[in-house]
Amino acid sequence: MAVLNEWAFIGVFFSIAWIFPFLPIFMAHLLAPHKPNSIKQSTYECGVETVGDTWIQFKVQYYIYGLIFMVFDVEIVFLFPWALAYKQLDFFGFFAGLLFVFFLFDALVYAWRKDALEWV
Amino acid sequence: MENLCSINNLAACLVQGGMNPDLANLLTTLGGVVLVATVPLVTVIFLIWVERKVAARVQDRIGPNRVGPFGLLQSVADAVKMITKEDITPQGADKFIYNLAPIIAFASVVLIWAVVPFTPLHIGADLSIGILYFVAVASIGTVKIMIAGWSSNNKYALLGAFRTIAQLLSYEVPLVLSLLIPVMISGTMSMQEITRQQGGMWFFFMAPVAAIMFFIANLAETGRAPFDLLEAESEIIAGYNIEYSGFKWGMFMAGEFMHAFTACLLTAVVFLGGWWGPGVEQIPVLGFIYLGLKTGVVYLFALILRSTVPRVRIDQLMTLNWKWLVPISVANVIMTAFLLKLVQWLNLAPQDGTLGAALPQTIILFAGNLVLGLVLFNFIRNMGRSQRLADQAVPVLGEHEESPVHAVGD
Numbered sequence: 001m002a003v004l005n006e007w008a009f010i011g012v013f014f015s016i017a018w019i020f021p022f023l024p025i026f027m028a029h030l031l032a033p034h035k036p037n038s039i040k041q042s043t044y045e046c047g048v049e050t051v052g053d054t055w056i057q058f059k060v061q062y063y064i065y066g067l068i069f070m071v072f073d074v075e076i077v078f079l080f081p082w083a084l085a086y087k088q089l090d091f092f093g094f095f096a097g098l099l100f101v102f103f104l105f106d107a108l109v110y111a112w113r114k115d116a117l118e119w120v
Numbered sequence: 121m122e123n124l125c126s127i128n129n130l131a132a133c134l135v136q137g138g139m140n141p142d143l144a145n146l147l148t149t150l151g152g153v154v155l156v157a158t159v160p161l162v163t164v165i166f167l168i169w170v171e172r173k174v175a176a177r178v179q180d181r182i183g184p185n186r187v188g189p190f191g192l193l194q195s196v197a198d199a200v201k202m203i204t205k206e207d208i209t210p211q212g213a214d215k216f217i218y219n220l221a222p223i224i225a226f227a228s229v230v231l232i233w234a235v236v237p238f239t240p241l242h243i244g245a246d247l248s249i250g251i252l253y254f255v256a257v258a259s260i261g262t263v264k265i266m267i268a269g270w271s272s273n274n275k276y277a278l279l280g281a282f283r284t285i286a287q288l289l290s291y292e293v294p295l296v297l298s299l300l301i302p303v304m305i306s307g308t309m310s311m312q313e314i315t316r317q318q319g320g321m322w323f324f325f326m327a328p329v330a331a332i333m334f335f336i337a338n339l340a341e342t343g344r345a346p347f348d349l350l351e352a353e354s355e356i357i358a359g360y361n362i363e364y365s366g367f368k369w370g371m372f373m374a375g376e377f378m379h380a381f382t383a384c385l386l387t388a389v390v391f392l393g394g395w396w397g398p399g400v401e402q403i404p405v406l407g408f409i410y411l412g413l414k415t416g417v418v419y420l421f422a423l424i425l426r427s428t429v430p431r432v433r434i435d436q437l438m439t440l441n442w443k444w445l446v447p448i449s450v451a452n453v454i455m456t457a458f459l460l461k462l463v464q465w466l467n468l469a470p471q472d473g474t475l476g477a478a479l480p481q482t483i484i485l486f487a488g489n490l491v492l493g494l495v496l497f498n499f500i501r502n503m504g505r506s507q508r509l510a511d512q513a514v515p516v517l518g519e520h521e522e523s524p525v526h527a528v529g530d
Contacts, residue, residue, distance in 0.1 A: 005145070009245035010253075012146075013153045013234050020157060021226035021371045025219075028203045028367035041211045043274050044362055054212075054273050062286050065438070069289040072446070076296045079453075080252060083303040086460065087469075094461050098454060105450050108442070117442045119435035 064116050068107075075104045156244040157230050160378050167377045168195045171423060178427040198370075205366035213363065214271035221268035222364065222371035228260035229378040236385060237312045239395050239407035250311035251299055254386060255292075258341065261379060262288045268372070269360035280359025283349050283434060287340060290441040291347075295337035297449035301330035301456050302390050305485075315394035320470055320478030322393040326485040329452050329492055331391040333445060335418070338383035340441070343376060344422060346429040347437060381419055388414035452492065459488045 176183025184191030269281020395407025
């Protein structure tokens, strides 16, 4: 029951947390002047009109970092239960964890050797 | 039993007064949420003042000193001004997402405070996976930057968002890896229990490398200098929030200040003993003051760092993370795992929460960290030396050209 209560707190928190930033924005919406015109609303750039579309394909480098991040993040999620139960583990658990961390490191070394970590 | 009613047993008290238990629970939870969420909201007003004052002192200025005593009300005046500013939505922006981003920006930071143990008795929600909750909620911050940059329909905003996403994703890895160490030492993921286990010795002394790693990664996660690439004024004007004005922009700024403070708070909770301090077991409310003091020290350090260190380049940023912090964190995990098993094997694991019981384990772990730190220091020194020698071997262009010109002049 106690556990459920803790999660009820989180649930209530999630459902009302957005109100705190929403209220001042809403207040500003009521109080602030609102006189839009096309020049005021044009996209901000340094002295020239914006050229071309903004929503275009972007550099592949960002995807590569994203992929490496995925490798690590997924593996770290598996490491947390291991760390949590670490004191009860025997030496088999210790070496299994080491092997897992080794594979994690292996992925990094692979990416490193493939020059995926260089910013080009 | 008249004086039973206090903040600690409000629900029981209301039920005693004849209220429906479910309603009483709901009301208590609601009250708790509002109370916990008010702390960051009030703090942020003073944080902006503290930030500006410290930055001013470092730069030999006075800082805000006109509005109220010592300029304390400056942030309030700023907020009033921001409310009256016109709210501009640029042409071509994705309106719904554009308006959603500032709300997420602030709400995601407030949500972290749900698992912060203020005192031995007072915590929003003592989740059994508090650490994982912190990691999960803190990474909502990445989403807000992505949707703000993407929906603004502005190239500067998009560039800023790309950089920031790459930065935040990357630094999440050492952040989470360094959080593994306290989990391993304490054997729990509940924030309250992690704090309680630091009664004998702070985890900072058992895992200094992890603590420093956590601090650096948090600086990058919150976009503080020297990692403030997301708002490099000289390159991309303001980055992802360039098109925002008025209070929506204010929400981004408040969220950023709040996140930086919350990161320091988490450092204090996980590594510096949280609410522990003399006399805290008799008077639990003292814990709030101790936690505030520890957070203040960490925060002051981050502020001074912010105003003294120059900004890094994006390639340096990525190199620092993937070629330094991540390998060091992985090595740190392996070393701590090995040393903890050694401690268990030698029967030196702390049996109770006193300093004497925790001392042997601390000494062993600290020695391991020290060795790791020395190896690293030596490695960096050798690298710097070979770099210096390589630089000396290649003649500098200017010197090379000077002598013939000089000869002609003679």
